[in-house]
Amino acid sequence: MEKFTTLTGIAAPLPLINVDTDMIIPKQFLKTIKRTGLGVNLFDEMRYDDNGDEIPDFVLNKPAYRDAQILIAGENFGCGSSREHAPWAIADFGIRCVVAPSYADIFFNNCFKNGILPVVLPQEQVDRLMDDASKGANARMTVDLERQEITTPSGDTIPFEVDPFRKHCLLNGLDDIGLTLEKASAIESFEAQSAQSRPWV
Amino acid sequence: MAGKTLYDKIWDAHLVHEDTDGTSLIYIDRHLVHEVTSPQAFEGLRMAGRPVRKPGNTIAVPDHNVPTWEDRAKGIEDEQSRVQVEALDANARDFGIHYYPVSDIRQGIVHIIGPEQGWTLPGMTVVCGDSHTATHGAFGALAHGIGTSEVEHVLATQTLIQSKSRNMKVEVTGQLPHGVTAKDIVLSIIARTGTAGGTGYVIEYCGEAIRALSMEGRMTICNMAIEGGARAGLIAPDQTTFDYVQGRPHAPKGAQWQAALDWWRTLASDDDAHWDKVVTLKGEEIEPTVTWGTSPEDALPISATVPDPDSFQGGKRDAARRALDYMALTPGTRLADIEIDTVFLGSCTNGRIEDLRAAAAVLKGKRIKDGLRAMVVPGSGLVRAQAEEEGLADIFRDAGFEWRMAGCSMCLGMNPDQLAPGERCAATSNRNFEGRQGRGGRTHLMSPAMAAAAAVTGRLTDVREFTSPAPEPA
Numbered sequence: 001m002e003k004f005t006t007l008t009g010i011a012a013p014l015p016l017i018n019v020d021t022d023m024i025i026p027k028q029f030l031k032t033i034k035r036t037g038l039g040v041n042l043f044d045e046m047r048y049d050d051n052g053d054e055i056p057d058f059v060l061n062k063p064a065y066r067d068a069q070i071l072i073a074g075e076n077f078g079c080g081s082s083r084e085h086a087p088w089a090i091a092d093f094g095i096r097c098v099v100a101p102s103y104a105d106i107f108f109n110n111c112f113k114n115g116i117l118p119v120v121l122p123q124e125q126v127d128r129l130m131d132d133a134s135k136g137a138n139a140r141m142t143v144d145l146e147r148q149e150i151t152t153p154s155g156d157t158i159p160f161e162v163d164p165f166r167k168h169c170l171l172n173g174l175d176d177i178g179l180t181l182e183k184a185s186a187i188e189s190f191e192a193q194s195a196q197s198r199p200w201v
Numbered sequence: 202m203a204g205k206t207l208y209d210k211i212w213d214a215h216l217v218h219e220d221t222d223g224t225s226l227i228y229i230d231r232h233l234v235h236e237v238t239s240p241q242a243f244e245g246l247r248m249a250g251r252p253v254r255k256p257g258n259t260i261a262v263p264d265h266n267v268p269t270w271e272d273r274a275k276g277i278e279d280e281q282s283r284v285q286v287e288a289l290d291a292n293a294r295d296f297g298i299h300y301y302p303v304s305d306i307r308q309g310i311v312h313i314i315g316p317e318q319g320w321t322l323p324g325m326t327v328v329c330g331d332s333h334t335a336t337h338g339a340f341g342a343l344a345h346g347i348g349t350s351e352v353e354h355v356l357a358t359q360t361l362i363q364s365k366s367r368n369m370k371v372e373v374t375g376q377l378p379h380g381v382t383a384k385d386i387v388l389s390i391i392a393r394t395g396t397a398g399g400t401g402y403v404i405e406y407c408g409e410a411i412r413a414l415s416m417e418g419r420m421t422i423c424n425m426a427i428e429g430g431a432r433a434g435l436i437a438p439d440q441t442t443f444d445y446v447q448g449r450p451h452a453p454k455g456a457q458w459q460a461a462l463d464w465w466r467t468l469a470s471d472d473d474a475h476w477d478k479v480v481t482l483k484g485e486e487i488e489p490t491v492t493w494g495t496s497p498e499d500a501l502p503i504s505a506t507v508p509d510p511d512s513f514q515g516g517k518r519d520a521a522r523r524a525l526d527y528m529a530l531t532p533g534t535r536l537a538d539i540e541i542d543t544v545f546l547g548s549c550t551n552g553r554i555e556d557l558r559a560a561a562a563v564l565k566g567k568r569i570k571d572g573l574r575a576m577v578v579p580g581s582g583l584v585r586a587q588a589e590e591e592g593l594a595d596i597f598r599d600a601g602f603e604w605r606m607a608g609c610s611m612c613l614g615m616n617p618d619q620l621a622p623g624e625r626c627a628a629t630s631n632r633n634f635e636g637r638q639g640r641g642g643r644t645h646l647m648s649p650a651m652a653a654a655a656a657v658t659g660r661l662t663d664v665r666e667f668t669s670p671a672p673e674p675a
């Protein structure tokens with residue numbers, strides 16, 4: 001998994017509550033054999049019209065936000081199904097951090113498995129960042145996971161909470177596999193011993 | 202201290218690390234891979250720049266999506282199925298794992314070719330992104346299904362993060378009556394324990410009737426452990442197991458064979474082992490069995506009638522009502538009066554040579570009922586070749602069966618072999634869920650011999666009407 005330490009980038013405002021996983025990535029894109037490549041279909045139904053043409057008003061289609069790396073959103077973000085395709089699509093688009101007052105539980109967990117930091121902040125602070133994000137190309141923010149703070153375009157800092165274990169995993173780019181690989185020496189010695197005791201395996 | 206079960210022994214032999222909360226890292230000896238549940242796992246490895254830790258212990262084969270018609274050179278019509286199979290081709294090549302492509306005669310259902318090629322051995326841990334991985338437990342191997350993220354975990358680390366299950370013993374005593382097979386045993390067990398009866402347990406099947414089974418029969422039993430809720434089923438290895446394994450392409454040879462044998466002979470539950478749950482069935486009481494509903498636990502002897510939903514308690518009452526509605530059956534109908542449209546002989550439950558022999562023995566010199574659709578889908582290319590050599594293919598063809606290429610076929614509707622809505626099928630597979638064999642299709646599970654008998658009469662049939670008991674060996 002890709003490490004998450006600090007991230008400086010454009011923040012896109014998406015002032016909607018209850019953004020569900022069908023909105024994030026509609027079901028017709030689940031038959032893929034990949035986790036990658038879903039970025040073009042992120043928010044597909046809000047982003048494209050029936051002819052497949054971009055809807056210019058949608059935030060990620062606006063020139064200022066096409067390379068957004070941070071998403072500021074409303075409460076209960078990511079509700080609906082457990083599809084891991086939702087964080088896959090977000091990450092593939094290039095967004096590595098979401099800021100919202102609250103998240104659906106499974107989506108929240110899935111973010112951490114895919115190198116995405118979901119930051120929880122009180123509504124007032126999200127509102128403030130939403131205003132900042134609305135400043136277009138000037139909406140650059142810095143998210144510092146080590147220090148647990150967001151620096152706004154005006155230079156103010158906003159602290160946030162994060163579970164220490166998940167922070168450790170993100171900072172070091174550790175997923176389940178990464179964690180298991182930390183026990184590589186135990187696996188190696190098992191294999192060495194097994195080569196003696198069960199050489200036919 | 203109490204002795205150990207077979208499960209305890211295999212678990213202990215594969216424990217890499219145990220956390221204080223009991224979460225354990227278990228070493229995986231064999232990883233079987235098919236096209237449907239693996240693409241994102243390989244993709245994950247690529248994204249992280251990780252290799253497959255033990256490519257030599259990882260075996261891949263396409264089976265779920267492949268068409269089973271004879272001319273497979275023309276490729277797969279369904280775009281998404283084709284892309285999945287092509288992805289497996291590429292992943293196997295790029296990561297250097299063992300591969301049996303569609304064009305290889307050894308290709309077949311993953312749970313059939315693993316044992317056939319000697320990849321599955323006693324005392325091993327075996328996983329696959331497929332719930333019927335339990336099949337391999339027939340060798341006294343700890344085998345279970347895993348999800349896509351776990352597939353990736355095993356590819357990368359050759360281990361799995363696990364918590365230990367509890368021990369359940371299912372004993373089948375005595376001898377089976379004439380006409381009763383492994384499939385009838387396992388359907389009877391599930392009818393007794395229910396589909397959730399094994400949840401949280403690893404089941405060990407034992408007793409005289411189990412011991413008497415061939416490896417094929419034992420695989421049929423363990424295959425359906427998952428249908429009884431257990432993630433894994435086990436049968437202790439014995440001479441029958443060793444005889445089956447010896448000489449297979451990937452089985453140990455020479456001095457290693459002896460060393461392996463020495464260890465395998467210790468793989469039995471101790472007499473004083475502790476069991477969290479015990480179920481006993483009398484072999485003599487088991488009859489040829491069929492399912493009437495939409496859950497494998499909806500199984501009854503062929504001599505019975507369709508049950509009245511009101512005879513059930515609690516939530517099962519509504520479930521039975523819904524099942525009868527879906528299956529278009531009326532309570533009180535004799536099971537042997539239910540007419541069928543289709544017969545499907547195959548799957549990882551009953552697609553092995555012995556299964557084909559049992560069906561062919563019933564079909565020899567007979568014709569399937571006019572208007573019936575019947576297909577035999579051997580579990581692997583090698584099973585198919587052997588059946589041709591033994592003359593079984595001719596018996597099937599002469600009887601009016603379609604003789605197909607190896608694959609999962611009509612066990613599930615992911616390839617072109619599907620039931621039409623309302624079509625009723627006598628099937629040797631393992632799941633009779635709504636829509637499993639095709640949207641609106643109706644499935645009755647049974648043994649290969651019973652399916653063959655049904656093909657001849659066009660209705661669910663007691664195979665004992667067709668065959669007489671074998672004379673007692675002198």
Ligand code: SF4
Pocket residue numbers: 264265310311312331333548549550608609612613630631
């Ligand atoms: S034959 Fe059926 S149960 Fe077996 S692996 Fe294939 S689809 Fe699954």
